[in-house]
Amino acid sequence: MSTVGLVVHSGRAEAVALADTVRAWLGRRDHRVVDDDADADGPVDLVLAIGGDGTVLRAARWAAEADADVLGINLGELGYLAEVEPDSWEDALGAYFAGRHRIQERMLVACATDDGRSLPLALNEVVIEKQDLGRTVRLSVDIDGGYFTSYVADGLIVATPTGSTAYSLSARGPIVDPSHRALIATPVSPHTLFDRSLVLGPSSVVEVSVGGDRDAALVIDGQPHGLVAVGRRITITAAPDPARFARFGGRSFHQVLKAKFGLSDR
Template identity: 50%
Template sequence: MATIAFVVHHDRPDAAELARDTAAWLEQEGHEVRLTDEDAAVAGLDPTGHGPEQILSGLDAVVSLGGDGTMLRAVAMVAASEVPVIGVNLGQLGYLTEVEPAGLRHALARFLSGDYAIEQRMLLAVQLDVVSSGSVTATEAIALNDAVLEKTPGGHTVRLDVEIDGRFFTPYTTDGLIVATPTGSTAYALSVRGPIVEPTHRAVLLTPVSPHMLFDRTLVLEPDARIRITVAGARPATLSVDGRVLGELAVGDSVTCTASEHVARLVVFGPRDFHGILKAKFKLGDR
C-alpha cells in the first residue's frame, strides 16, 4: 500500500474533479490518500484533520493538480523531506508539470510499479533578517523558482546593497532584484530578459528589474554562492518567495540566499525534452 498526497488548485473545478476521481480510484486499490483540510474542502472531500506533520509522515509521493503555481506549493510542502512530486498540467505554461490530466491514472500506476525516474532540481534557501523593528527576527523559506525583493506596489525605486560571499559587490537603484535557480530562469527572471538555463544545472542567478544604472546584466554565480541583499534606502521593499509574500523590509533589513541542502525531486516518465518544451512554449519553428 502506498500513501499519496494531493495538492489542488483552488480556482479550477477540473482540478477538484480530478482529485475526487483519482482519490476514489486509489482508495479502491487499497492506497491511502491525504490532503490538507483546505485542499480537501476545495476538492469537495471530507476533511482529514491532517496537519503538515501528519501529511508528510510515511508519504510516498505528492500529486500536484494545477499549473506551475500549484507545483511550487507542492514542492514547498515536501522540500525538507524530499518526497517525490508528480505534476499534472491543468494550467497554462506547464514548465514544471509532467503529466496531462487524462494520463494521471496511468502515470500513478507506473509510479506505483516503480516505472519512473527522478529529476533533481536545485532549491534556494532564503533567510529574511528583520532588524528595523528594534528586535532581530529571522524567517526561513525554500524556493524552487526565486526570491524577489522589489519596490512596494506603486512605490518608487529602492536602494538595495548586495554582498556576494561576504564581500560587498555594488548598490542597486532598481525596481527589484531576483535571485533565481535554473528552474526559475524561465519564470519572472525571463520576463526581464534574464538568461534561460537548463533546469537541472546548479547555479544562482541574480537579475535586476529595471535598474536605474548602467549595469543591468544578470550574474550567473556558483551554486554555493551566498548572496545578501540589504535595504539601504528609506524606501521599503517587499520580499516574495515563489510568489508568496513573506513581508515588507525597511532600512537595515536583509535577505540571504544560497543553495539549499535539499533538492526538489520531480517524477518523470522518460527523458524530459527541455529544448522541445521551449520550442512549444515560444512557438519556435523547425526551420
C-alpha cells in the first residue's frame, strides 16, 4: 500500500471530478489518499497533480519536502510538466505502481533571506521585483562571494532549467534543457547596457541585496512571499535534492517545445 498526495486545480470542475474518480480508484486498491490542504505534513510516496503546470508546481514543492515522486495529469494546455493525458491516467497509475516508469530528476532552487524567514523550494524561479507599476528597484548582485553588478530594473529572475521556459523566457532568457543543472539569472527590463542573462553552474551562490529607497517583492514559483526590505539580502542556491518526476515515455521536452512554438519539420 502506498500513500498518495493529491493536488487538484480546484477552480476547474473537470479536475475536481477526475480527482474524485482517481481517489476512488486508489481506494479500491488499498492506497491511502491525502489532500494537500488536509494532511500535507504526513509521509507520502507519490504526489499526484491534476490540472496544469501550475498545479504541478504546487505538487513538486510538497513532493520535495516529503521525498516523494511527482506525477502530473494534464488538464490544461499542452504543458512541460504534466505528462499524462486525462484519457490515460489509469494506465499511467497502473504502470507506476507496477514499477514500469522511469524517474526524471529536475533541479530545485533554495532561497534564504538574512531576516531568517522560512521559504519554500522553487522548481521554476525566484524573483525579486518591483512592487508598483512605473517604479523600479535597485538590486546589487554578488556571485560566489564577489560583487558582480547592480541593476536598476523591474526585477531579477533566478531560474532553474525547468523555469527557463517560464517567466525567464519572457524576459529574453535562454531556453535550457531541464536535464541540466544551472542557475539562470535574468534581469527584467534593466536600465543598463548589460541586459543579458547569466547561466551559472549548479554550485554557484547568488546573493541579491536591495538598495535605493524602495523595498522589493519576493515571488517564488509565481506565489508572493512578502518583501525584501532595503538593506536586506536574499541568497539563492541549488537545492541539495531534486524533484523526481515519474515518466512513461511520452513527449520529450524538445517535442513539447516544438509544439508550443509551432516549429514544423522541413
